[in-house]
Structures are given as C-alpha cells and as structure tokens.
Amino acid sequence: MTSRTQRSSATRIGLISDTHNLVRPEALQYLSGCHAIIHAGDICNQAVLDALARIAPVTAVRGNNDIEEPVAALPTHVKLTVQQVTILVVHDITDVGDDPRSEGIDVVVTGHSHKPAISERDGMLFVNPGSAGPRRFKLPISAGMLIIEGGHASVAVDFLVT
Template sequence: MSLRIGLISDTHGLLRPQALAWLQGSDYIVHGGDIGSQDILDQLAQIAPVTAVRGNNDRDGWAMQVPETDFLQVGELFIYALHDLALLDIDPAGAGVRVVVTGHSHKPLIEEREGVLYVNPGSAGPRRFTLPISAGELIVDGAQVSARIEHLVP
C-alpha cells in the first residue's frame, strides 16, 4: 500500500484554498519552513500529521517550538526536512536519508543525487517575482519513492 506525503513550503502566513485542496488525502504533511503563523500548522494538522521546520522568517514566539531540522520516518523511508538547502548539516546518504525536503528559494525542484531525492515544493504562499505558486507530493511504496510538483495557481 502506498502512502502520500503532501509537501508545502513558504506559506508566509497564507494558506491558499488550492493548497488545502491539494493536501487533502495526504497521510503526512511536511512543511519546509517560512510558515508564517501557528494557525497554518493548526490547519494542516486537521488534514494529516505535520512535520514542519522553522524558516528564516519564522521568528515570533510560536516559531521557537518548531525545530530548524526534523526527520520523518515513513515505513522504511527516512525524510529529512530543513528550510535552506545551503544549510544542510548532514550527509543524507550516509545517514540513511532517502529524501531531503527544503524550501527557501521558492523555486520548485526535484533532483536525485547520489541516491538521495531532493525536493523543494516551491512556494504556496504569496507570489514572489514570476515564480510559480506550487506544492508537491511524495508517493511512498515500501522503499520506493516518487515526487511530483503541482502548480496551484495559473
């Protein structure tokens, strides 16, 4: 049986209806930081268990309880989340991590390097420059994983 992990990042306090609709049916949700408010996490938690990391703009008191990095284990698969990929502080392959989820750049990315899948779902919050409004998903089936990015707003 496969599991769906909804991926979202850089909401900056804006949880669009399109993002909520996209995340429906997720078994887990990973938020890649720059959340914007505790309310965003509370709304996501109504859909599925949330793993969230603090972004560089998450500075208010509520955010101090949100870790800068976190692990999620789904079956045999380990996922590592952090906001800014440039601050990666582990060797993912050496640590047994199969997927690294990030945010920060607002640029959607799916890239595999040395057996590790790097996924940035892009920004689901306010539009930045001409970058897309997007979210993502991981489909996990045992030790197999695939990723996909969804553009939420034209």
Template sequence: MTPAQHRPPSSRIGLISDTHNLVRPEALAYLANCDAIIHAGDICNQAVLDALAQIAPLTVVRGNNDVGEWAAALPTHATLTVQQVVILVVHDMAEVPADPRTQGIKVVVTGHSHKPSISERDGVLFVNPGSAGPRRFKLPVSAGLLTIEGAHAEARVDVLLE
C-alpha cells in the same frame, strides 16, 4: 498471488513550503487526501499550522521568517521515517549535510528559494515544493507530493496557480 498483493500500501505525503501567512484554498484541496504533511518552513503564523493539522499529521521546520514566541519551539531540522524511507526536512538547502546518505537519508525536503524542483544526487531525492504562499517574482504557486512504497520514494510538484 499477484505482485500487487505483495507490495506495501503507498503513503502519500503532502509537501508545502513558504506559505508566509497564507493558506490558499487550492493548497488545502491539494493536500486533502494525504496521509501526512511536511511544511518546510516560512510559515509565519500558527494559524497556518492549525489549518494544515486539520487535514493530516504535520512535520514542520522553522524557516528564516518564522520568528516570535509561536515559532520558538519549532525545530530547524526534522527527520522522519515513512515505511522504509528516511526523510530529512530543512528550510534552507545550505543546511543539508554534505552527504545525507551517511545518515541513511533517502529524501531531502527543503523550501526557502520558492523555486519548485526535484532532483536526484547519489541516490538521494531532493524536493523543493516551491511556495504555496504569496507569489514571488514570476514563480508559480506550487506544492508537492511524495509517494512512498516500501523503500521506494517518488516525488512530484504541481502548480496550483500560474
């Protein structure tokens, strides 16, 4: 057997945030082949979640602009495990625990700033897919992809519109 035959199949998790009532066709196309989707808040409308749910199972957190009856049931924090990777999802980076490793978290997905970023600190991967909604300042319209194989996670963020 070759080493490739021993590897678990990879899971593709689409990352999106700060859609602010807007479901762009570019975002739907980007997420089309994902096994699951994480939305890191500021959804602003149930119709956004309905559109994303047609693509893949969703994990969603409430952002500071998610108000009203439709958003009341959305959690502010979510934790999910994909293969051997524990992922924490919060809207605002300020709500991340001081040391997420103590909770076994390997990946943290946030939104709020509209700035796409990927960084690693103390063995934890931090990903902000940026904003896939209305353009803010001169920031790009973007989304991300988390690829997980066993206990290994790798992230990328792609610009959907300059």
C-alpha cells in the same frame, strides 16, 4: 532507492513550504487526502499549521522568517522515517550537511528559494515544493506530493495557481 518486490500500501505525504501566513484554498484542496503533511518552513503563523493539521498530521521545520512564537520554537531539522524511507526536512538546502547519505537519508525536503525543484543525487531524492504562499517575483505557486511505498519514494510538484 530500491523497490521491494512485496507490495505495501502507499503513503501520500503532502509537501508545502514558504506559506508566509497564507493558507490558499488551492493548497488545502491539493493536500486533501494525504496521510501526512511536511511543511519546509517560513510558516510565520501557527494558524497555517492549524489549518494543515485539520487535513493530516503535520511535521514542520522553522524557516528564516519564523521569528514569532510558537513557530519560532520549531526545530531547524527534522528526520523521520515512513515505511522504509528516511526523510530529512530543512528549510534551506545549505543546512543539509556534507553527507546526508551517510546518515541514512533517502529524501531531502527543503524550501526557502520559492523555486520548485526535483533532483536525484547520490541515490537521494531532493525536492523543494516551491512556495504555496504569496507570489514572489514571477515564481509559480506550488506544492508537492511524496508517495512512499515500502523502500521506494517518488515525488511530483504541481502548480496550484496559474
């Protein structure tokens, strides 16, 4: 990713995944003030998206547990561009494809594993915000924040509950 010399205002995008019917107050507080929210699947209930939409516009994909309408009708992949950064959202990283860079992708947002992760490969930023839903095993409850400024993207994943 490249930084522009001319500064533009930053866009804050909240990242959340694997809520599995649970909208934690800690998640709503964490996401407050975002310009937009991305949900990377396993929503399970439209009420989750409705609660998030009261904070900011929501882009969401269908996860493997999103089997009831209306969340079952969500797309499995979404590509969006914010400022000069193109983001691919899928639930499971195995659905990303062989060469997302050739499609102009700068950031890949996934869920599914419930494990928060940030990495950079081939000039692309990969982020899994982890799970903001019911605790699974001993994995943390987490969400992420993607900051986009011009053509530059940075991300943080934070624990919501200790």
